[in-house]
Amino acid sequence: MKEKNPWHRPVTIIITVIGVIAIVTLVTYGIVLDAGSSHTSLYIYQWPAEKDNNTGRVEQKHHCQVAGKGISSYTATPYKAGESLISCLKEAKENIPQKMHPETPLYLGATAGMRLLKLENSSASDEVFKAVEKTLRGFPFSYQGARLLAGQEEGAFGWVTVNYLDDRLTQVSMGGFKYTSVHGNESAKGALDLGGASTQISFVSDEYNGSESPDNAVSFRLYGYDYTLYTHSFLCYGKDQALRLALSGPTAIMDPCFHKGYNETKHYAAVYDSPCVSDQKPQIVSETFIHLGGGNFTQCQEVIKSVFNFTSCRYSRCSFNGIFQPPLQGQFGAFSAYFFVMNFLNLTDTSVPLKTVMQKLSDYCATPWTQVCAYFKHDIPLKYLAEYCFSGTYILTLMMEGYNFTSETYSSIKYIQKIKNSDAGWTLGYMLNLTNMIPAEAPDSPPLTYTSYVSVVTVMAILLFVIFILILYSLWPKCNTEPKII
Numbered sequence: 001m002k003e004k005n006p007w008h009r010p011v012t013i014i015i016t017v018i019g020v021i022a023i024v025t026l027v028t029y030g031i032v033l034d035a036g037s038s039h040t041s042l043y044i045y046q047w048p049a050e051k052d053n054n055t056g057r058v059e060q061k062h063h064c065q066v067a068g069k070g071i072s073s074y075t076a077t078p079y080k081a082g083e084s085l086i087s088c089l090k091e092a093k094e095n096i097p098q099k100m101h102p103e104t105p106l107y108l109g110a111t112a113g114m115r116l117l118k119l120e121n122s123s124a125s126d127e128v129f130k131a132v133e134k135t136l137r138g139f140p141f142s143y144q145g146a147r148l149l150a151g152q153e154e155g156a157f158g159w160v161t162v163n164y165l166d167d168r169l170t171q172v173s174m175g176g177f178k179y180t181s182v183h184g185n186e187s188a189k190g191a192l193d194l195g196g197a198s199t200q201i202s203f204v205s206d207e208y209n210g211s212e213s214p215d216n217a218v219s220f221r222l223y224g225y226d227y228t229l230y231t232h233s234f235l236c237y238g239k240d241q242a243l244r245l246a247l248s249g250p251t252a253i254m255d256p257c258f259h260k261g262y263n264e265t266k267h268y269a270a271v272y273d274s275p276c277v278s279d280q281k282p283q284i285v286s287e288t289f290i291h292l293g294g295g296n297f298t299q300c301q302e303v304i305k306s307v308f309n310f311t312s313c314r315y316s317r318c319s320f321n322g323i324f325q326p327p328l329q330g331q332f333g334a335f336s337a338y339f340f341v342m343n344f345l346n347l348t349d350t351s352v353p354l355k356t357v358m359q360k361l362s363d364y365c366a367t368p369w370t371q372v373c374a375y376f377k378h379d380i381p382l383k384y385l386a387e388y389c390f391s392g393t394y395i396l397t398l399m400m401e402g403y404n405f406t407s408e409t410y411s412s413i414k415y416i417q418k419i420k421n422s423d424a425g426w427t428l429g430y431m432l433n434l435t436n437m438i439p440a441e442a443p444d445s446p447p448l449t450y451t452s453y454v455s456v457v458t459v460m461a462i463l464l465f466v467i468f469i470l471i472l473y474s475l476w477p478k479c480n481t482e483p484k485i486i
């Protein structure tokens with residue numbers, strides 16, 4: 001009879017243990033494309049695969065920025081909107097293990113650029129969606145749809161993302177007892193999102209239950225807590241469309257929001273080819289105008305104030321354009337262009353008094369264009385560089401005049417780009433909602449991050465392995481030393 005290899009059994013067990021670790025540490029992935037007005041971004045999220053009730057912590061694994069403009073710019077050649085996404089989708093294939101591709105959900109959400117295109121030319125918008133869908137279906141992921149997000153959804157999912165990443169939603173129950181340090185309205189953080197074509201404000205307020213202006217209410221039950229969120233999306237008040245609003249009109253040529261010495265010939269069509277301003281197109285023969293910078297913060301503020309309408313409000317209180325807004329409450333996270341702009345201007349510290357912030361911005365606006373170019377032109381695209389004075393002034397005016405922040409409440413705003421390595425934006429909240437990753441009731445255990453989950457499982461596996469070796473070791477001498485009686 002063939003003698004048994006004494007190591008055969010241990011090796012089998014080690015392989016089994018490693019196999020078990022491999023199985024329990026499997027990761028689930030999800031992909032969301034944010035088809036914005038200015039560009040498209042692809043995000044890959046990951047979370048522990050095996051967690052019960054989908055309560056594992058979701059993290060951003062990868063971000064890919066699609067080259068070129070947003071999908072709404074491809075109306076003349078819709079197929080190019082689809083083609084533009086290919087390189088990021090290929091990156092996604094490389095970043096997700098092949099065997100997981102068929103079960104990885106793939107979503108695309110389009111925001112204000114496509115909202116405007118739909119208003120302007122609904123069939124062109126359908127063509128763009130068709131082209132995009134064709135490309136997405138050509139990849140081996142589980143395609144879940146490409147759709148236009150309502151402004152309210154964009155605001156609400158941005159709020160969910162910020163509060164989820166900040167651990168402000170979680171309540172944990174243990175044996176029926178719920179414990180958490182702060183929860184509900186007291187801990188939730190408001191979300192301020194500034195895009196290219198729209199801007200969103202979302203927050204919970206003890207003074208808002210949705211009865212006044214119900215269109216602004218979104219109700220959630222998350223981790224055993226009910227929220228009635230106030231949210232509003234202002235179409236045409238993203239920073240690119242707001243620039244057009246502020247530029248339009250016969251006085252636009254000498255522009256106080258651009259640096260002195262800035263001098264560019266621009267096409268009227270490029271400014272007025274948007275439903276936000278098309279009715280303001282001046283009746284002039286010339287196709288171009290010269291855009292000159294004046295570099296004056298105070299005058300720029302006045303121009304920007306004129307794009308907000310404060311004259312009528314049929315509610316108890318309004319922000320602007322007759323839109324209801326309850327009193328501001330709690331902390332706010334300001335992301336997307338809020339962060340890009342204030343970060344460039346070195347003005348993200350909101351503990352600095354607002355007066356000082358304004359003075360610094362005023363000094364920046366007064367800096368001659370030649371000086372700004374000489375200093376930054378190698379690091380920053382010229383288009384962005386030219387617009388920071390306008391954008392910074394727009395942000396402060398929108399916050400203070402539009403949303404009613406004051407010099408006291410300004411410090412409740414934090415400019416954020418990422419929270420725990422995940423970008424702040426609507427995409428994560430959207431995916432969490434569609435994959436049911438946030439349960440309505442509180443889970444029995446706190447959500448683990450993928451890294452901590454792997455660590456726990458690995459430590460347990462090592463412990464098991466050590467126990468196994470100890471047992472084996474205690475048995476080993478007996479087998480070899482005891483005299484055999486045949």
Ligand SMILES: Nc1nc2c(ncn2[C@@H]2O[C@H](COP(=O)(O)OP(=O)(O)OP(=O)(O)O)[C@@H](O)[C@H]2O)c(=O)[nH]1
Pocket residue numbers: 035036037038039070111112113194195196197198199238239240336337340341344384
């Ligand atoms: N300065 C600067 N601006 C940026 C950067 N990335 C994007 N932007 C601009 O910031 C604005 C907001 O960008 P996004 O948040 O991507 O907006 P979007 O999704 O295209 O727009 P919406 O469809 O309105 O949501 C746009 O005007 C962009 O051109 C950056 O890295 N630096």
